[in-house]
Amino acid sequence: MAALDHILADIDRDLDGSLERLFALLRIPSISTDPAYAAECRRAAEWLRGDLAAIGFEASLSETGGHPVVLAHHQKPGAPHVLFYGHYDVQPVDPLDLWETPPFEPRMARLDDGRTVISARGACDDKGQVMTFIEACRAWKAVEGDLPVGVTILIEGAEENGSEHLPEWVAANRDALKADLALVCDTGMWDRDTPAITSSLRGLAYFEVFVTCADRDLHSGLFGGAAANPIRVLSRIVADLHDADGRVTLPGFYDGVRDTPPEVLAQWRDLDLTPESFLGTVGLSLPAGERGRMLIEQIQSRPTCDVNGIVGGYTGEGTKTVIAARASAKISFRLVDDQDPEALAESFRAFVQARIPADCSVEIVTHKGSRAIALPFDMPALNAAKAALAQEWGRAPVTIGSGGSIPIVGDFKRSLGLDTLLVGFGLDDDRVHSPNEKYDLQSFHKGTRSWARILAALAA
Structure with a gap:
């Protein structure tokens, strides 16, 4: 649509402003696992509530028995409605002496390979990822005065603490969380130039x-x-x-x-994930899973x-x-x-x-x-997101499974009846949970553009 070009241009024009807002959030040491930082977690929640309210969301804090949840709504009668989930809390920073600069003083850095990155605790997990979605919504509102779909945003403050109290909160707030589809931006790309959609969680x-x-x-x-x-x-x-x-x-x-469809196996085979590239990084060389299965099957779908x-x-x-x-x-x-x-x-x-x-x-x-979570491979929303990502990144996204578990996705399915699209822009070298965590500037910028495209695609 013609409006989308103007929205993408607005995202490009306001990149510096987007980074300023992200840096403001990154400066808040919202460590959920340490009771000494409870006030900082609430401060991060208040910051997000204020930012969402400033762009026209009906935003509030909801108490959980632990750190508060940020809940924001934008209604769009007659259009699909999505529920976006993220978290504002971060991991502890220990060992502090391994950080090149203070973890809550965000900065831009240049890597040896020429990439520009955002360095701070929470840059990738999950503040940077959350802000890609919020900035996409901001651009839509700035250009069109509206969003193409109805949006509810749920940002919790205890994901790094096992999402304590959240499943009960979700079950108790079903009416406020009604939607057609859930969106999660807490995953990664296949590589720095190839987007990915996580379609299953073990x-x-x-x-x-x-x-x-x-x-x-x-x-x-x-x-x-x-x-x-x-x-x-x-x-x-x-x-x-x-x-x-x-x-x-x-x-x-x-x-x-179930057996993975042949066309998906063919896509995975083309990714050429080898024992040398995967196991070699941890000092191993021989896959130890089921004989006759590709390495990528062993870690994703088996x-x-x-x-x-x-x-x-x-x-x-x-x-x-x-x-x-x-x-x-x-x-x-x-x-x-x-x-x-x-x-x-x-x-x-x-x-x-x-x-x-x-x-x-x-x-x-x-x-x-x-239980495991798996999206149907022919799901319309999945195909719409794949097309939107392909337009932004210039190559087809990879549909992959995750060997790990994200329990809240299961709660969305059980309590709300929602399937979840997991689209994230993190990279393997983002040092998540480690000293010197970072988020590529390209991931942040093109991630924001990607969400703007996905919202348009879901509306269509």
């Missing part, structure tokens, strides 16, 4: 297993060979969880796992099982010939498609119990799980 099931055999630690010379060793029992359980081809052996584990910790017996300096009385392990499963965390938990308990000797015992602690 779910999670997490367990702790405690195996107890004797009623106390035993002398291995006196009892070795006769007494059951809980470390050996636990090791067998862990070893039996996978077969020789890397598949998980729990009965029914793959129920609900379910997994991993042992996250295992403890038993004497682990101090020197030797102690002991048979431990107890051993424990932490075990997690990443889920895809329609896998059911509750059904998996039942299967896992039976699997473990079947491997416990009659005179030993086991305690299994089940932590809260989450």
Whole structure:
């Protein structure tokens, strides 16, 4: 549409102003995990509320029992309505001595490869990403006096603290959050010139297993060979969880796992993600997942099982010939498609119990799980966003899955019935959660332009 050209031109013209506003937000040390910064978290929320109100949103703060939520509305009767989610809180800055400049004094920097970046805590995660959307809305309002779709903006202040209180808040505020689609800008691009839409998130099931055999630690010379060793029992359980081809052996584990469409697999194959480029950066070289699956499938679209910790017996300096009385392990499963965390938990308990000797015992602690989230590959809003991103970046976006989990996306689906488009502009080298966090200027500028295009595409 003709108006879009004027809106994009306004974004270009006001880039310096956009950066000034972002820097003002970045200067607020809104560290949600440290109670000493509670007032700063509220100050960041107030800043966002004021900024959204200044561009015509009906904006307010809503209390959650923790840090407040920023809630803003722009109504557009007869048009689609979207719910945009982000967070204003940031990670702690430790270790402070590794920062090249103070983390809450944002600055522009030039990297060795010539890129210009914004350096500060929160530059990428998630203040810079949030402001790309707000600046796109600002440009629409400045040029057209309106937005092409109805928009509700929800910006929380405890994402880095596990989104404490937010699921309950969402469930209690369903009427205020009614929309046709949710948008999240807390993800990344495939590379610095190739945009990406995250169309699926793996779910999670997490367990702790405690195996107890004797009623106390035993002398291995006196009892070795006769007494059951809980470390050996636990090791067998862990070893039996996978077969020789890397598949998980729990009965029914793959129920609900769908095959990825051939055209998507072909797209992923063309990305040429190699063990050298992915595993080589962490000192490995051989994919350890399911045999016969591409590396990109193993980390994005296939379910997994991993042992996250295992403890038993004497682990101090020197030797102690002991048979431990107890051993424990932490075990997690990443889920895809329609896998059911509750059904998996039942299967896992039976699997473990079947491997416990009659005179030993086991305690299994089940932590809260989450289902996987996946968008239909032919979803109209997904295709509209893909077309908008292709226009801005000059190349087709990659539709990818995420190996990680973003629990609030599941809450949007369960509580609000909303599918979520995850479009972000972060890069692998943004040093998120680390010292010297940064956000590429190109990501910020073209990210803003991208959201302006996506809003127009969703209206159409």
